Structure formats: structure tokens, C-alpha cells
Amino acid sequence: MNVDQALSLLKEEGYKFTGKREQMLSVFAEEKRYLSAKEILAALQADYPNVSFDTVYRNLSLFEEMEILEVTELDGERRFRFHCSTDHHHHHLICLDCGKTKQVHACPMEWISGRNDEEFEVTGHKFEVYGYCAMCSDNKSVTS
Template sequence: MNVYLDKLQSSGLKITPQRQEILRVFLESNKHHLSAEEVHSKIVRRYPGLSLDTVYRNLNLLLNLGILSELNFGERKSFFELNKQEHHHHIICTKCGMSQEIDFCPLTYMDSRLVENFEIEKHSFEIFGICANCKDKKQTVETR
């Protein structure tokens, strides 16, 4: 947590209890990717007066500082995760929304001639499909 708090402080921003709580939610969550609504629901227990708008503002601030990354899994809402040092991508179930990190980068397998005249600043790669759990449920329903 100290790394993130130091980054806030070195940017000249206050370390508010709400910002600490948002970071704590990400650090302690067993889910890697959280929506603003999920973060809010976890924090509102300790800070009942905290608005969803305040959570959004702080998530965007943490995003702009590079503390968080924003993910869009093909839904209308964004998800956020702590920016880790390791580079990763995701597979996402289109039925239940489950996401899982994959530990390799498909960009390394691309033909370098495709991007030789292009300086890549950032990229993302997500694979969408149906997870085994949802596939099993679907097959169970179809066999009835």
C-alpha cells in the first residue's frame, strides 16, 4: 500500500481516508477486476455517506496517476485493477463475466513487419468466449 500512497503524495495529492479505503479494497479483494459499483458497495459499509460519484472521481484520479488500469470487457461499464509491474491480458466469459489473466503477450508472436513503422505506446488483448462452468450449465439445459 505504501508504494501507492507515496505516489499520491509525490503527485501533491492528499492521502484521504476514502483514497486509502479504495486502495485497500483492491489490495484485499479476491477479485482482480472491480467495477466502481463494487468498490462503492465495499466502502459504503465503513463510510455510509460516500457517494458513487466520489468513488468514480477517485478511480479516475488513480487511473491518471497510473495506479489503476481501466479494463473494458465488452460491457457498458468499466472495470479497474491495480497496475502491477507484470504485463498481462485477459480471457473473459461473455455469459457470467468471469475474467482470468493470461500470462503471455500475443504481441510477442506477431510478425514484426506488421508494426515496424509504428511505435507502440500501449496495447490490450482480450479473448471473449464461454467459460467451462457456463458451458456445462448450457449443455445440462440442452440435454433436458
């Protein structure tokens, strides 16, 4: 997903184009990592000093509902990033410091599917691995 694709999708679904929405989406395009609503609010405040947390969160929820953004939870807080552009099934490694992600193409469901209980129908799954990217890990070593 990118800004133009997201704005086109919003337009197709009848949502208004606003500068705030475009700027929110631009932040995700620039950062390429999971971001909290607080980080998005901070990024908008230079151009929109009166923007509220509710406005930011409402738009993030809309973007999630429209599958423009993916969501995860880190440290008890919802974090968002652009929905992956790839159509193939994958999961993510997520850095706990900077929020950057890396795709993982292996899926534990392949193992689980072969052992699936016939009394349980799987309708979806999510697999994320948390840790520290090389840069953040190096920074931790230097500060320790």
C-alpha cells in the first residue's frame, strides 16, 4: 500500500479527501514501521496544531477497517503501519525499539494444519516475532 493507493481507496468508498488524512498516510510512507497514535498526532501538530487525538484515532481505525493499515500491539499500545503490498502469505519480525518490520515467509500454521483438531475450525491467525533489529541491538550494546 502507498499514499496514492490509500487515497484512491478512500475516494472509491466515498470518504472525503482531507489534508490531515493525506499527511497521516504520508507519515506511514516515510516511516515504514509500526507507529502509535501518539506518534501520528505529534507528526501532524506542526501543520494542524488543533488536531485532536480522537480525530487521529478515528482515522487510524477507518484505515485499519479498510485494510489500508495493519495493526499490532506493542507494550500494551496499538501500533499501525501500511498494509503490506504483497499478496503472498507471510508474517513479520518486529523490532521492539524502532518498530521496523521484516517479512517472514514461513508459517507455523503449516505445522498446525497437519495436526488440526476436527472439532475446531481455524478462521484466521496472526504470528509475530518480537526482538531487536541489528541497528537497535547494536545501540543497546553501546549504551550498556
